[in-house]
Amino acid sequence: MSWLIxxxxxxxxxxxxxxxxxxxxxILSMLIADQLLGASGTFENLAGIIGGWFSSTVSDSIYWxxxxxxxxxxxVILMVGIFLGALxxxxxxxxxxxxxxxxxxxxxxxGPNIAxxxxxxxxxxxxxxxxxxxxxxxxxxxxxxxxLQLAPAGLLFIMGMFASGIxxxxxxxxxxxxx
Amino acid sequence: MSSYLLALIFGFGFGWALDKSGLGQYGKIANVFRFxxxxxxxxxxxxxxxxxxxxxxxxSLGVMELTKVNETYIVGNILGGMVFGVGxxxxxx
Numbered sequence: 380m381s382w383l384i385x386x387x388x389x390x391x392x393x394x395x396x397x398x399x400x401x402x403x404x405x406i407l408s409m410l411i412a413d414q415l416l417g418a419s420g421t422f423e424n425l426a427g428i429i430g431g432w433f434s435s436t437v438s439d440s441i442y443w444x445x446x447x448x449x450x451x452x453x454x455v456i457l458m459v460g461i462f463l464g465a466l467x468x469x470x471x472x473x474x475x476x477x478x479x480x481x482x483x484x485x486x487x488x489x490g491p492n493i494a495x496x497x498x499x500x501x502x503x504x505x506x507x508x509x510x511x512x513x514x515x516x517x518x519x520x521x522x523x524x525x526x527l528q529l530a531p532a533g534l535l536f537i538m539g540m541f542a543s544g545i546x547x548x549x550x551x552x553x554x555x556x557x558x
Numbered sequence: 559m560s561s562y563l564l565a566l567i568f569g570f571g572f573g574w575a576l577d578k579s580g581l582g583q584y585g586k587i588a589n590v591f592r593f594x595x596x597x598x599x600x601x602x603x604x605x606x607x608x609x610x611x612x613x614x615x616x617x618s619l620g621v622m623e624l625t626k627v628n629e630t631y632i633v634g635n636i637l638g639g640m641v642f643g644v645g646x647x648x649x650x651x
Contacts, residue, residue, distance in 0.1 A: 391579070392578040394601040395601075395604045397575040397576075398575070398579070398600060398601040398604030399605070400571065400574070400575045400578075401571075401575040401604075401605040401609075402605040402607070402608025402609040403608060403609075404568055404571035404572055405605065405613075406608075406609050406612035406613055408568040409613060409622065411564060412561055412564040412568065413625060413626070414561075414564075414565070415626050416572055453562070453565050454565075456562045456566055456569065457565045457566075457569040457572070458569065460573065461569040461570075461572050461573035462573060463566070463569070464569060464570035464574040464577070465573035465576055465577040465582065466573075467573075467574065468573070468574045468578055469577050472578075481584075482584055482585075484583065484584045484585035485650070499648055499649060500650075500651065502645075503645045503647075503648035503649025504649055506641060506642075506644050506648065507642050507651070508645070509645075510639065510640070510642030510643070510645060511638065514635050514637070514639050514641075515628060515634065515635070517642065520628075521628055522602065523602060523606060525628035526606055527605075527609035527610050528613060528626075528627045528628070529610065529614075530627050530628040532630040532631070532635045533628060535630070535632060535635035535639065536636070539635070539636040539637065539639025539640040540640070540642050540643040541643065542640060543639070543640035543641070543643035543647075544590075544646055544647040547591070547644045548588070548591035548592055551648070552592065557592060557593070557594075
């Protein structure tokens, strides 16, 4: 028992252990709830709800009627659970703290400018979510949930994601890319 | 209602795994594209291996059916992935 508590309080797990846990969660979620784990869909559901308040074009569109329903879906509740799980994990391990962007790693690579960090995060998030919309999922909803069912979609997505991510990273960092 | 409770529980496990592997940090995400920190790959590939074996094992036993296999449309998946990668490398989330 004390062994378990010690493990639960450990701030970092080996990525293999954490990954195995995610794998088990993914299996159980498909087995018990018949649902796939995903994250980007949450934002599309919520965006559909908020957009629907202002414009009937949004609430009547085929996309938010059939593809990504503008409602508090399973995915939205899943996101609440993700938040609670990460919160509990960090509180137990004592690593919980309020962080202000940019963090150390960013400053080291991209400079101390605060506005640059926030604007990049916003624009990056926008591009990322748009891409997830085109592909039909994100790192979790397509790359993990798709590939674990051996759907070609997931593997194609991983290919595209790393190909362009590496190129973008080279462009951003220039000669310091590998430094 | 019970399905919402399940969503909370599975989400809890998902979030827990993400926090324990440190994937909430900028460096972990940004540096995988620089081949400097392979946590994302180790985490993702382990999850995939475990889940593939589990899901296909259970399917062969007839315990579960794969009802929600993601649709493949080659151009969309690759193009979407490429747009996604740009955002991910930029923002580091």
